[in-house]
Amino acid sequence: MKAKLLSVLAEPNRLDIVELLRNGPQPVGEICNKLKLHQPQVSKHLNVLSKAGFVEVHPEAQQRIYNLRIEPFQEIDTWLNSYRKFWKDSFDRLDDYLIKLQEDEMKKKGKSHGKKK
Amino acid sequence: MKAKLLSVLAEPNRLDIVELLRNGPQPVGEICNKLKLHQPQVSKHLNVLSKAGFVEVHPEAQQRIYNLRIEPFQEIDTWLNSYRKFWKDSFDRLDDYLIKLQEDEMKKKGKSHGKKK
DNA sequence: TAAGCATATTTCTGTATAGGAATATATAAA
DNA sequence: TTTATATATTCCTATACAGAAATATGCTTA
Structure with missing residues (x-):
């Protein structure tokens, strides 16, 4: 278990984004609206989440639809097992x-x- | 689930301390030796862990024995459930x-x- | 009470990073 | 090809916080 993985979720807005994406894939604009965040910040957070493997993106016209990936959560789960x-x-x-x-x-x-x- | 809880574990040395304490309660000096960290830093990390409920302390003569508490891990586990x-x-x-x-x-x-x- | 060990606390500094604002890129529609 | 929409990127600044060093506190034993 790398602390890096946890640090990605440790940022409040990023965690909010992840929790929002539990409800299903969302384009960036939706995330901005629902969480009342500015678009550049959301894009930056999504970039961090993406690099850590928490999300993946599927372009759809001009939109970019983000959705959760399960692997990092499974990794956290495995780590929790040792406790x-x-x-x-x-x-x-x-x-x-x-x-x-x-x-x-x-x-x-x-x-x-x-x-x- | 508060991001704060995760941020406490997101610091590498703090995570190392937690992982070390899985093996059982340890006095501060032991933690310093095993992790090759300076004592003031360890005390400060333990303070952060303590405030977040990850550890508790039992004084024993001049030593202070720290051990893990299960509640925050259960909280993380509960949070993971929603995923x-x-x-x-x-x-x-x-x-x-x-x-x-x-x-x-x-x-x-x-x-x-x-x-x- | 003095001395010694174990731990906590304070102060300072450097660094990482989140947010704001402006701008760039890409796709679609007119 | 211009215009509009959606998103990404860049640059700047401020803040949070981890580490280092010095010092303080607390308990024990002589």
Whole structure:
């Protein structure tokens, strides 16, 4: 995972553009109108998004229709996966803690759900 | 989803710190050594991470042990969810396209898997 | 209380980049 | 071929922020 990929989405207007494009492909003008941004800025942001692989463009007459590409999101998803193990461990530890409380308090019945340690 | 959250991870050294903390809690000095960073910079990055909720600290004698918190990652995960629908639609459209090719080519058997349109 | 280690904070500087304004390019229509 | 529309590009400026160096704070032990 490169920080560069995240930095592209870390700019508020750029993130807005990406979120807008979730609804489907849009020409530049539409994006300007909906987000109340000036055209040159939108073009520049789209250029950055394009270089990072977040969007692709399809010319249509004088318009240029931009749409999202899934690959970078999948890359982020894959990266997040390496943290899911960490979450699970966290929950295991919480689980251990709750079970310990339970045992300390009443020492009567064993655990009812999975526990690793 | 706030761009602010992503911007915190978009800084390379900060991302490195986060990735390091996946392996477990670490005192500041350890982080400095392992990442070859100067202590004041690490403290400042940790401060940013802390304010954004990515880490929490537990003092231990003169040391301060930092560890990851799961909430911001869950937030990112939730945000990514809203793009999974988009992926699915993308795959559906690819599916449609492949099916259409297939039909155009041989017009014999119907589809064998889910199709929305 | 003094001394030592671990960490935090402050100040300064350089750099990257987002936005504004003007202009260039490309396609379509008259 | 001129004009209009849609988008891209260039140049400039201001701001945010990461790193360096120096210093401050806090905890521990003698």
